[in-house]
Amino acid sequence: MTKAILSDTPRQNPCAQCGTPIPRPDWIEPGEGRVSYLWTCHVCNYRFEAVAVYDEAAVEHPPLAA
Numbered sequence: 158m159t160k161a162i163l164s165d166t167p168r169q170n171p172c173a174q175c176g177t178p179i180p181r182p183d184w185i186e187p188g189e190g191r192v193s194y195l196w197t198c199h200v201c202n203y204r205f206e207a208v209a210v211y212d213e214a215a216v217e218h219p220p221l222a223a
């Protein structure tokens with residue numbers, strides 16, 4: 158269930174301050190239906206977090222038969 162998320166790590170995310178592409182996030186924190194990525198720009202030292210939200214958690218909850 159988590160392997161799809163891990164293989165989907167974003168790369169070359171532009172720095173929110175100076176726009177320099179950052180090869181990969183410094184830190185990845187998986188959560189419930191979402192993953193937080195912490196990015197650090199090595200050009201301007203700016204740090205920011207980006208959150209990816211996945212729909213998978215909301216999918217396939219078949220109602221219980223009465």
Ligand SMILES: [Zn+2]
Pocket residue numbers: 172173174175176177198199200201202203
């Ligand atoms: Zn930067």
